Amino acid sequence: MSDTAIHIAQMQKFYGSFHVLKDINLDVARGEKIVICGPSGSGKSTLIRCINRLEEHQSGTIEVMGTALDDNVHHIDEIRREAGMVFQNFNLFPHMSVLDNCTLAPMLVRKTPRAEAEETAMRYLERVKIPDQARKYPGQLSGGQQQRVAIARALCMNPEIMLFDEPTSALDPEMIAEVLDVMVGLAQEGMTMVCVTHEMGFARQVADRVIFMADGQILEQAPPAEFFGAPRNERTRAFLGQVLGH
Amino acid sequence: MQELVPHTTAIRPSPFSSLRARYFSTPLNGAVTLVCATVALWLLWSAFDWAVLHAVFGTGQREACLAAEGACWSVVSSRWRIVLFGLYPFEEQWRSGLACLVMGAVIALSCAPWFWNARRLPLLWVTGFATFYLLMRGGFFGLPVVTEQNWGGLSLTLFIFAAVCILGMPLAICFALLRRSKLPWIARTMALVIDTIRSLPLLSIMFTFAIVLPFVLPGWLTGDKLYRVIVGYALFFACYQAEIIRGGIQALPAGQEEAAMALGLGYWHRVGYIVLPQAFKNALPPTINQVVITFKETSLVTIIGFFDVMASGRAASGTAEWNFAVIEIYVFVALIFFVFVFSLSRYGAYLERRLDVGRR
Ligand SMILES: Nc1ncnc2c1ncn2[C@@H]1O[C@H](COP(=O)(O)OP(=O)(O)OP(=O)(O)O)[C@@H](O)[C@H]1O
Ligand SMILES: [Mg+2]
Numbered sequence: 199m200s201d202t203a204i205h206i207a208q209m210q211k212f213y214g215s216f217h218v219l220k221d222i223n224l225d226v227a228r229g230e231k232i233v234i235c236g237p238s239g240s241g242k243s244t245l246i247r248c249i250n251r252l253e254e255h256q257s258g259t260i261e262v263m264g265t266a267l268d269d270n271v272h273h274i275d276e277i278r279r280e281a282g283m284v285f286q287n288f289n290l291f292p293h294m295s296v297l298d299n300c301t302l303a304p305m306l307v308r309k310t311p312r313a314e315a316e317e318t319a320m321r322y323l324e325r326v327k328i329p330d331q332a333r334k335y336p337g338q339l340s341g342g343q344q345q346r347v348a349i350a351r352a353l354c355m356n357p358e359i360m361l362f363d364e365p366t367s368a369l370d371p372e373m374i375a376e377v378l379d380v381m382v383g384l385a386q387e388g389m390t391m392v393c394v395t396h397e398m399g400f401a402r403q404v405a406d407r408v409i410f411m412a413d414g415q416i417l418e419q420a421p422p423a424e425f426f427g428a429p430r431n432e433r434t435r436a437f438l439g440q441v442l443g444h
Numbered sequence: 445m446q447e448l449v450p451h452t453t454a455i456r457p458s459p460f461s462s463l464r465a466r467y468f469s470t471p472l473n474g475a476v477t478l479v480c481a482t483v484a485l486w487l488l489w490s491a492f493d494w495a496v497l498h499a500v501f502g503t504g505q506r507e508a509c510l511a512a513e514g515a516c517w518s519v520v521s522s523r524w525r526i527v528l529f530g531l532y533p534f535e536e537q538w539r540s541g542l543a544c545l546v547m548g549a550v551i552a553l554s555c556a557p558w559f560w561n562a563r564r565l566p567l568l569w570v571t572g573f574a575t576f577y578l579l580m581r582g583g584f585f586g587l588p589v590v591t592e593q594n595w596g597g598l599s600l601t602l603f604i605f606a607a608v609c610i611l612g613m614p615l616a617i618c619f620a621l622l623r624r625s626k627l628p629w630i631a632r633t634m635a636l637v638i639d640t641i642r643s644l645p646l647l648s649i650m651f652t653f654a655i656v657l658p659f660v661l662p663g664w665l666t667g668d669k670l671y672r673v674i675v676g677y678a679l680f681f682a683c684y685q686a687e688i689i690r691g692g693i694q695a696l697p698a699g700q701e702e703a704a705m706a707l708g709l710g711y712w713h714r715v716g717y718i719v720l721p722q723a724f725k726n727a728l729p730p731t732i733n734q735v736v737i738t739f740k741e742t743s744l745v746t747i748i749g750f751f752d753v754m755a756s757g758r759a760a761s762g763t764a765e766w767n768f769a770v771i772e773i774y775v776f777v778a779l780i781f782f783v784f785v786f787s788l789s790r791y792g793a794y795l796e797r798r799l800d801v802g803r804r
Binding site for chain 1: 699703704707709713718721722725
C-alpha cells in the first residue's frame with residue numbers, strides 16, 4: 199500500500215453558483231497530522247466533509263487510502279469505513295446508551311459479533327477515560343465526556359484516518375483539555391489525523407503541517423515552527439495575530 | 445425568566461381567596477357564577493335522576509320501561525349481544541368476545557414502553573391480529589367457519605381498526621420516507637398524493653373503494669367489500685400518519701444522519717436505527733392522537749352498510765319491541781367508544797408529560 203492516506207487534486211466545490219472550494223491540492227501521508235485553520239466561512243468544514251462525502255465535490259479527484267471517491271457507493275462506503283469523523287456538536291445518538299453508540303456501526307457495518315464489539319468499545323472507552331459511563335445515555339454526560347465518547351465511537355470502526363471538525367469549539371474551557379489530551383494520545387500512536395481547530399497549542403504540539411485557508415483556498419502550509427515563526431502570507435499573519443491575541 | 449416573575453408566586457393564595465378572586469371578583473361576575481352553577485347542578489341532577497333514580501334495570505322489562513319516566517337500561521341488558529357481536533351466530537359469540545379481549549389486550553400492551561421497538565410492536569400487533577382473525581373466522585379444531593359477512597358490532601369495529609393500523613403504519617413510514625427522497629420527482633409525486641388524499645373526506649374515499657372500485661378494477665383484484673374499505677381507510681390513515689412521521693424526522697438535527705453516514709451506515713441502517721426511532725419518539729403524542737381518531741372514525745363504515753358497533757346499536761333498538769329505547773342504546777354505544785378513546789387520550793397526555801420531563 200502506498201504511503202498516501204489522502205490525495206486531493208484540483209478539487210472544486212460549489213454551492214449552487216457559490217464557489218466554496220477553489221482548486222484544492224492536498225496530500226496527506228499515512229501517519230501525518232494536519233491542522234487546518236482559517237477564518238470563519240473559509241471552507242474548512244466543507245473541505246473536511248468532502249473527504250468522506252458528507253458533501254459532494256464537483257470536479258477534481260479525491261482518493262482516500264487508495265480508493266477513489268466517485269459516485270460508486272461501494273467506494274463511498276469503503277472510504278467511510280476508513281475515515282472516522284468527530285463533529286463540533288458531538289452528534290451522539292441520544293436514544294442509545296454510550297456503549298450502544300460505540301457498538302452500533304461495528305455490528306451493522308463490519309458485522310462484528312456483539313460480544314466482540316462490546317469488548318472493543320470498552321477498550322476504547324477506557325482509552326478516552328470514561329469506561330464507567332458506558333451504560334449512561336449521552337444526555338447524562340458533560341460536553342467533554344460526550345466528545346470523548348464520540349472519539350471512541352469513531353475509533354471503534356478501526357479507521358486509518360481520523361477527521362476532526364472543530365472538536366473543542368462547542369466545549370467549556372475546562373473541558374477542552376480533556377478532549378485535547380485524548381487527541382494528543384491518538385497522534386502519538388501514529389493515527390493519521392486531519393483536524394480543523396483553532397487550538398494553536400495543539401497544532402504546535404502534534405501537527406506535522408499546519409494549513410491556512412481563506413476564501414476557499416489553501417493560502418499557506420508549513421510545519422508548525424515555520425508556520426507560527428515566520429508566516430509568509432499577509433492574511434496568515436493577520437489571522438495568527440487574531441487567534442494568538444497579539 | 446426568573447427575574448420577570450417576582451414575588452407573586454412566592455405568596456400562595458389560600459384556595460378560598462383564589463376562588464373569590466376568580467369567580468366573585470365583581471357583583472356581575474358573582475351573579476354569572478351563581479347562574480352557571482345552578483344550571484350545571486340542575487343538569488347533573490336531571491341526568492342522575494334519569495339514568496339512576498327513575499331508570500329500569502334488569503333484563504326484559506319492556507312493560508316497566510314503557511311506564512317509567514327514567515332510562516330503560518333493560519334494552520341494554522336484553523340486547524347487548526347485538527351491539528357487541530352483531531349478526532355473529534349466537535352459539536359462537538364467545539369467540540367474538542374472546543377476540544375482542546385479545547385485541548383490547550394488544551392495545552393495552554402497546555402502551556407499555558417495553559414493546560416500543562421495531563421488532564416487538566409489529567410482532568405484538570400481527571400476532572394479536574392473527575389470533576383475532578382465526579378466532580372470528582374459525583374453520584379449525586371443530587370451530588365452524590363464520591365468514592366476514594356475519595361479523596358485526598364491536599368486534600367488527602375492532603377488526604377494521606386493527607387492520608387499518610397494521611396496514612397503514614408501514615405504509616405511512618414508506619410515504620414519509622418517499623416524501624423525503626433525494627430524487628425530486630419522487631418526493632414531489634409523493635407530496636401530491638399525500639396532499640390529495642388528505643384533502644378528500646374519509647367518507648368519499650370509503651365510498652370510492654367500496655362501491656366505485658369494483659367497476660374499475662379487474663374482477664380478481666376487487667376482493668371483498670370489507671377489505672376494500674379497509675384498504676381505502678388505511679391509505680387515508682397512512683397519509684396523515686406520514687406527515688406526522690415526517691414532522692418527527694424533521695425535528696432531528698441534521699448531525700444525526702451525518703454522524704451515521706460518517707460511521708459508514710447505509711440508508712436502511714440509518715433509517716431503522718437512527719432516524720425512525722427518534723422520529724417516532726418525537727411524534728408519539730400526535731401519533732396516539734391519530735390512532736384515537738382512527739378508532740372513532742371507524743363508525744363511518746356504517747354508512748356503507750357494515751354492522752359495526754354503531755349500526756348494530758341502531759339494529760338493537762330497531763325492533764318493534766324496543767324501538768322507544770334508542771337513546772339508551774346510543775348512550776351504551778357512546779360509553780364503549782368513550783372507554784377506548786378517553787383512556788387512550790389520557791394515556792397520550794400522560795406520555796406527553798413523561799416525555800417532557802425526560803427531555804434534557
Ligand atoms: N449547505 C450550504 N449551502 C450554501 N452555502 C453553504 C452551505 N454550507 C456552507 N456554506 C457556505 O460555504 C462557506 C464555507 O463554509 P464552511 O462551513 O466550510 O466554513 P468554515 O471554514 O468551516 O467556517 P467556521 O469556522 O465558521 O466553521 C461559507 O461561506 C458558508 O456560508
Ligand atoms: Mg466549520
